[in-house]
Amino acid sequence: MQTLKPNQAFPAGFLWGGATAANQLEGGYREGDKGLSTADMVTAGTHTIPRTITLELEEGANYPSHEAIDYYHRFKEDIKLFAEMGFKVFRMSIAWSRIFPNGDDAEPNEEGLKFYDEVFAELKKYNIEPLVTISHYEAPYALAQKYNGWSNRKVIDFYVRYCEVIFNRYKDVVKYWLTFNEINILSMKFGFFVAGAMMPNGNSSFTDIEGIEEQMLFQSLHHQFIASAKAVKLGHEINKDFKIGCMIAYMCSYPLTCAPQDVLLAQQKDNMSNFLCSDVQVRGAYPGFAIRYFHDNDINIVMEPGDEEILKSGCVDFYTFSYYYSACVSADPNQEMISGNFALGINNPYLKASEWGWPLDSTGLRWTLNNIYNRYQIPLMVVENGLGAVDTVEPDGSIQDDYRIDYLRAHIKDMKEAIIDGVELIGYTPWGCIDLVSAGTGEMKKRYGFIYVDKDNEGKGTLDRSPKKSFYWYKQVIESNGEKLD
Ligand code: BG6
Numbered sequence: 001m002q003t004l005k006p007n008q009a010f011p012a013g014f015l016w017g018g019a020t021a022a023n024q025l026e027g028g029y030r031e032g033d034k035g036l037s038t039a040d041m042v043t044a045g046t047h048t049i050p051r052t053i054t055l056e057l058e059e060g061a062n063y064p065s066h067e068a069i070d071y072y073h074r075f076k077e078d079i080k081l082f083a084e085m086g087f088k089v090f091r092m093s094i095a096w097s098r099i100f101p102n103g104d105d106a107e108p109n110e111e112g113l114k115f116y117d118e119v120f121a122e123l124k125k126y127n128i129e130p131l132v133t134i135s136h137y138e139a140p141y142a143l144a145q146k147y148n149g150w151s152n153r154k155v156i157d158f159y160v161r162y163c164e165v166i167f168n169r170y171k172d173v174v175k176y177w178l179t180f181n182e183i184n185i186l187s188m189k190f191g192f193f194v195a196g197a198m199m200p201n202g203n204s205s206f207t208d209i210e211g212i213e214e215q216m217l218f219q220s221l222h223h224q225f226i227a228s229a230k231a232v233k234l235g236h237e238i239n240k241d242f243k244i245g246c247m248i249a250y251m252c253s254y255p256l257t258c259a260p261q262d263v264l265l266a267q268q269k270d271n272m273s274n275f276l277c278s279d280v281q282v283r284g285a286y287p288g289f290a291i292r293y294f295h296d297n298d299i300n301i302v303m304e305p306g307d308e309e310i311l312k313s314g315c316v317d318f319y320t321f322s323y324y325y326s327a328c329v330s331a332d333p334n335q336e337m338i339s340g341n342f343a344l345g346i347n348n349p350y351l352k353a354s355e356w357g358w359p360l361d362s363t364g365l366r367w368t369l370n371n372i373y374n375r376y377q378i379p380l381m382v383v384e385n386g387l388g389a390v391d392t393v394e395p396d397g398s399i400q401d402d403y404r405i406d407y408l409r410a411h412i413k414d415m416k417e418a419i420i421d422g423v424e425l426i427g428y429t430p431w432g433c434i435d436l437v438s439a440g441t442g443e444m445k446k447r448y449g450f451i452y453v454d455k456d457n458e459g460k461g462t463l464d465r466s467p468k469k470s471f472y473w474y475k476q477v478i479e480s481n482g483e484k485l486d
Contacts, residue, residue: 024436032098042193080126130174131427151219178247189214222303272289
């Protein structure tokens with residue numbers, strides 16, 4: 001007789017690790033013949049002062065990507081620390097402007113390619129699998145200047161050429177790829193930051209998103225969808241064993257009340273914020289609710305003949321996402337909004353929040369995992385999650401970050417519950433496994449890492465690395481394959 005039994009634990013071979021992005025980590029912004037990237041044009045802000053996009057580099061301004069945490073020179077030391085924690089996987093991005101300094105160059109930049117040869121060799125030394133984001137919130141700045149970024153269809157070809165070069169070069173050392181980081185954030189009006197595109201009204205603001213034309217954003221997004229599909233197809237031709245995924249900033253939205261209007265709104269938000277992009281990338285076609293939204297809002301996506309076939313031919317192999325918090329939605333316009341990273345919602349009275357006001361909700365991660373898996377039934381990976389917090393260095397040099405451990409423990413417990421629920425979860429890479437520059441605020445003091453980096457918001461510090469309490473905690477989590485969480 002056979003009985004049905006749920007999975008009880010993280011599967012063998014589960015990919016535990018950590019996540020980063022080139023512009024928040026590497027520095028060396030002009031070294032090895034790297035070109036300027038769009039991220040290099042964004043100044044640091046603070047919790048309350050927004051980051052600014054400058055069209056020329058301004059003398060004396062603080063651009064956090066220029067030095068970041070100097071991983072460009074210290075990656076060997078950092079990877080050694082990741083190995084000490086037992087990482088199985090390391091999520092990183094390639095800076096496109098290291099490979100094609102202007103984006104449209106005839107030949108790739110050998111110096112840039114060599115840098116990543118060295119990084120991958122170092123990871124291999126410790127059997128750490130790279131998970132590479134091809135474009136994480138940056139593009140060569142020249143593409144923004146000359147073509148207005150992703151609003152221009154020509155950029156698709158530059159991106160695909162870039163993919164061709166890195167796929168061929170690293171085909172034997174990289175298996176897991178993500179085409180675009182948090183592709184859905186583009187539709188949330190961060191045109192320049194995400195797509196290097198200046199809005200027709202000249203608005204390049206980081207935070208003033210009112211009045212930004214959706215037409216251009218959705219057209220740029222369409223270009224990224226085509227680019228992603230072409231990259232997936234090409235990648236599989238270059239190496240049939242490649243696993244190429246999408247990456248969504250998952251906005252977990254609860255209805256504020258059980259009023260049917262709130263419940264419907266939460267579903268609409270889930271559709272438009274989360275599932276529009278993944279329906280295109282996982283299923284290969286625009287979903288009906290998006291087509292209706294375009295129609296109702298006079299948005300006309302210009303498609304070329306063959307676009308629908310391209311989308312169908314480049315469906316991703318797995319689904320990855322970031323999850324930090326949940327928020328509520330309400331049909332009542334008088335509810336007060338809170339802000340998270342690049343997205344807005346309404347406060348949930350049942351939840352506490354981080355120092356940066358992000359609600360703490362590990363149950364939302366379990367809900368999200370089930371919600372996504374119910375829809376697609378393909379392997380999932382949580383490729384960003386974590387607590388941005390201020391850390392204090394004790395007189396003895398230690399950092400007692402129990403708050404971070406509590407946050408991660410709760411989320412890991414809920415991931416396990418989701419696995420028991422039947423979700424096929426294959427990996428977990430908490431964000432900013434080593435302290436790095438915050439994307440939202442440009443600060444250093446908003447830290448996520450297991451490894452402390454001595455650098456402050458003004459850019460001062462020795463850049464020395466030191467393990468926090470969470471470093472040793474995460475090491476035992478990995479060693480026990482997620483069983484030992486105390
Ligand atoms: C995600 C991004 O949105 O959130 C990362 O992919 C970012 O690049 C992370 O750093 C955390 O946000 P923040 O603003 O705290 O850095």
